[in-house]
Amino acid sequence: MSDCHDCGIAKTAPALGVVPPPKATVQRLVAIVGPPNSGKSTLFNRLTGLRQKVANFPGVTVEHHLGKAHLPGHHDVDLIDLPGVYSLQPRSEDERVTFDVLNGKKAGLRAPDAVVVVLDSTNLSRHLPLVASILSLRLPTFVVLNMADDLRQRGGSVDVESLANELGVPVALISANTGEGVSSVLRFLTGGIAIPKPVELPVLNDLPACRQWARRVSDESGYNRPAPPVWTRRLDGIFLHPVWGPLVFLLVVGAVFQTIFTGARPLMEAVQAGIGNSGQWLRGVMPDNVLRSLLIDGIWSGVGAVIVFLPQILLLFLFIAVLEDSGYLARAALIADRTMARAGLQGKSFIPLLSAYACAVPAIMATRTIESKRDRIATILVAPFMTCSARLPVYTLIIAAFVPDKPFIGPFVYTRAAAMMGLYVLGFAAAVFTARVLKSSILKSERTPFVLEMPAYRMPTWNSIGLRLLDRTKAFLKRAGTVILGVSVILWVLCSVPMVDGHAPPIEQSLAGTLGRTIEPLIKPLGFNWKIGIGLITSLAAREVIVGTLGTIYGMEPDRDAAGLQAALHRDLTFGGALALLVFFAFSMQCMSTLAVVRRETGGWKWPAIQFTYMGVMAYICSFVVNRIWG
Amino acid sequence: MQLSVKDGAAGLSARTLADLRDNEEAMLDHIELPSDFALRLMELGFLPGHAVAAAHTAPGGDPRVFRVDGGEIALRRETARHIFLRKH
Numbered sequence: 001m002s003d004c005h006d007c008g009i010a011k012t013a014p015a016l017g018v019v020p021p022p023k024a025t026v027q028r029l030v031a032i033v034g035p036p037n038s039g040k041s042t043l044f045n046r047l048t049g050l051r052q053k054v055a056n057f058p059g060v061t062v063e064h065h066l067g068k069a070h071l072p073g074h075h076d077v078d079l080i081d082l083p084g085v086y087s088l089q090p091r092s093e094d095e096r097v098t099f100d101v102l103n104g105k106k107a108g109l110r111a112p113d114a115v116v117v118v119l120d121s122t123n124l125s126r127h128l129p130l131v132a133s134i135l136s137l138r139l140p141t142f143v144v145l146n147m148a149d150d151l152r153q154r155g156g157s158v159d160v161e162s163l164a165n166e167l168g169v170p171v172a173l174i175s176a177n178t179g180e181g182v183s184s185v186l187r188f189l190t191g192g193i194a195i196p197k198p199v200e201l202p203v204l205n206d207l208p209a210c211r212q213w214a215r216r217v218s219d220e221s222g223y224n225r226p227a228p229p230v231w232t233r234r235l236d237g238i239f240l241h242p243v244w245g246p247l248v249f250l251l252v253v254g255a256v257f258q259t260i261f262t263g264a265r266p267l268m269e270a271v272q273a274g275i276g277n278s279g280q281w282l283r284g285v286m287p288d289n290v291l292r293s294l295l296i297d298g299i300w301s302g303v304g305a306v307i308v309f310l311p312q313i314l315l316l317f318l319f320i321a322v323l324e325d326s327g328y329l330a331r332a333a334l335i336a337d338r339t340m341a342r343a344g345l346q347g348k349s350f351i352p353l354l355s356a357y358a359c360a361v362p363a364i365m366a367t368r369t370i371e372s373k374r375d376r377i378a379t380i381l382v383a384p385f386m387t388c389s390a391r392l393p394v395y396t397l398i399i400a401a402f403v404p405d406k407p408f409i410g411p412f413v414y415t416r417a418a419a420m421m422g423l424y425v426l427g428f429a430a431a432v433f434t435a436r437v438l439k440s441s442i443l444k445s446e447r448t449p450f451v452l453e454m455p456a457y458r459m460p461t462w463n464s465i466g467l468r469l470l471d472r473t474k475a476f477l478k479r480a481g482t483v484i485l486g487v488s489v490i491l492w493v494l495c496s497v498p499m500v501d502g503h504a505p506p507i508e509q510s511l512a513g514t515l516g517r518t519i520e521p522l523i524k525p526l527g528f529n530w531k532i533g534i535g536l537i538t539s540l541a542a543r544e545v546i547v548g549t550l551g552t553i554y555g556m557e558p559d560r561d562a563a564g565l566q567a568a569l570h571r572d573l574t575f576g577g578a579l580a581l582l583v584f585f586a587f588s589m590q591c592m593s594t595l596a597v598v599r600r601e602t603g604g605w606k607w608p609a610i611q612f613t614y615m616g617v618m619a620y621i622c623s624f625v626v627n628r629i630w631g
Numbered sequence: 632m633q634l635s636v637k638d639g640a641a642g643l644s645a646r647t648l649a650d651l652r653d654n655e656e657a658m659l660d661h662i663e664l665p666s667d668f669a670l671r672l673m674e675l676g677f678l679p680g681h682a683v684a685a686a687h688t689a690p691g692g693d694p695r696v697f698r699v700d701g702g703e704i705a706l707r708r709e710t711a712r713h714i715f716l717r718k719h
């Protein structure tokens with residue numbers, strides 16, 4: 001659910017600034033703690049019915065999330081989902097969140113009353129030392145060994161009773177995915193919570209001793225290590241193969257872009273037809289008045305122009321979901337480490353950058369996993385160069401209007417898909433280039449080491465992908481119904497005044513037209529006319545708004561034809577101007593949500609101001625040059 | 632081996648993770664890295680006496696995945712050569 005602007009800011013801001021009532025009457029607050037990627041969020045979602053982001057790589061959750069577990073015949077229990085930690089010594093921002101919450105240092109949140117520790121049962125001895133540190137907090141604790149399905153399938157086993165004896169706290173073997181054993185967690189949440197029985201714990205800051213203790217405990221409890229994950233090794237044999245690896249990667253990327261372009265088209269045409277027909281129908285049944293104009297010329301064409309792109313965006317999200325849920329993402333970070341090292345960053349920065357293909361807001365949050373502060377700021381500053389899904393409608397519209405569709409690379413990848421791919425590469429190149437500049441100047445630091453745990457590959461489930469797409473659709477429609485609708489209405493008003501004989505004026509003479517023509521001298525050198533200029537202004541709210549704006553502006557024109565937006569654009573822009581517009585959107589920072597989250601994550605306006613300025617300057621200069629060359 | 636020379640006489644014969652061949656398994660001895668980072672590596676399983684094996688590398692040979700303590704951890708060569716192995 002965190003793949004969108006709305007959630008990035010609205011929902012994640014300390015949503016529960018609720019100051020706790022006096023201790024005696026308060027609900028219980030239970031924290032879910034554990035190593036990264038052990039299934040904490042999966043369990044949290046199952047217990048609360050919420051949909052926090054779950055994916056198969058370490059470092060998915062980067063801040064605390066609260067939810068309520070409804071227990072039949074019992075008081076609700078407040079649960080906190082936390083970022084994964086390897087120990088209770090925080091080394092990055094996300095780990096600090098867990099540390100602070102557990103110690104009651106998080107603002108607006110009291111210390112938890114109990115802890116559920118979620119471990120990956122397929123890797124018990126490595127994760128047991130964390131249990132020792134948590135037990136030393138002396139809170140009521142429940143140890144959950146997750147991924148029971150995986151453990152069993154790979155022939156491992158563990159004696160839960162003896163482990164509980166060794167640890168002095170209740171233990172259960174569960175599978176958060178399938179729901180097996182989750183009832184025992186519910187029982188812990190409702191039951192009388194007892195302080196752990198005192199057991200002998202190792203000296204916590206002596207890691208080898210901790211490990212010895214862990215080994216002894218897992219031996220005593222008859223822990224049978226599961227066989228190594230054969231499929232993961234086989235797949236890595238292909239994906240990390242020196243020849244096949246890159247080849248498979250390129251093939252998949254090519255297929256993705258081709259599908260986004262061609263595969264989505266029938267659906268997009270269907271949506272477009274639906275919007276067009278319903279608009280025509282409304283025009284027929286409504287009397288010719290201002291309301292009809294607002295509804296059809298303003299809202300229908302403005303919001304409709306953006307909604308058309310939903311199928312395409314969903315396809316993009318489908319691919320991102322498969323990438324994240326399968327475990328390939330961590331391999332991509334591994335492969336990208338060399339490139340990132342040249343830019344002065346490390347492979348871990350690649351994970352936020354990849355998720356910026358969906359949206360820069362969660363990507364900027366995801367930088368919390370980067371240990372080095374300077375690396376983190378550099379990654380935040382370059383993340384908005386990555387082609388976010390809000391740029392997709394803009395790119396698609398312009399490419400479809402200006403690039404003829406011909407076979408390009410063999411019969412598989414066509415010119416339009418290739419052009420789109422080029423823009424994605426351009427964004428990535430800009431990010432790497434800027435990172436390099438930053439890391440060799442104001443953010444210079446020593447090379448930071450790269451350490452990343454590779455998760456086992458997992459088959460993405462239809463269920464989780466379906467839910468993600470559903471959430472995405474909701475977020476998209478919400479945006480269409482708020483930001484885009486709002487801008488469309490304002491724009492319609494600006495296009496309708498001053499009235500001439502009770503009718504809207506010719507658009508050039510409307511307020512919007514005047515406004516557009518005022519800024520025209522500024523954007524003329526880039527090859528844009530005043531209509532595009534209005535789009536550039538409105539797209540400051542969110543990038544895809546320009547599509548809606550152009551929809552509204554051209555919707556207000558009397559001579560618009562059936563071919564719609566593309567044809568109108570083709571009339572109004574030269575090829576050089578179109579290229580310049582693409583470059584402008586690739587580079588400039590037109591996203592309020594991103595600026596807001598950068599301010600929050602960097603703790604001030606300094607970095608967002610710098611970012612806004614350099615991206616704007618870069619966009620202007622590059623568009624100017626492009627328009628000069630091809631204009 | 633030119634790495635060992637840099638580490639002085641004591642390191643001359645000591646092999647590091649960076650010297651492991653594909654699928655070769657060895658026993659860890661000690662880590663010579665800033666303590667903060669060494670601790671993180673130890674939390675991940677790079678502990679004295681533990682077995683470690685070299686697995687896949689990224690195309691281009693670096694970084695590399697190491698199997699240790701039931702997990703797979705990717706490290707750069709520049710890190711691996713500060714993690715020393717026991718002699719057989």
Ligand SMILES: Nc1nc2c(ncn2[C@@H]2O[C@H](COP(=O)(O)OP(=O)(O)OP(=O)(O)O)[C@@H](O)[C@H]2O)c(=O)[nH]1
Nearest residue numbers: 037038039040041042055059060061084175176177
């Ligand atoms: N086979 C299996 N996979 C599971 C189970 N529980 C979770 N997973 C998968 O494990 C991966 C990680 O799950 P998350 O819930 O995101 O893990 P997390 O502990 O919240 O991870 P971070 O937020 O990164 O610390 C996902 O791919 C889940 O689908 C389980 O019981 N069995």
Ligand SMILES: [Mg+2]
Nearest residue numbers: 040041060061
């Ligand atoms: Mg999580």
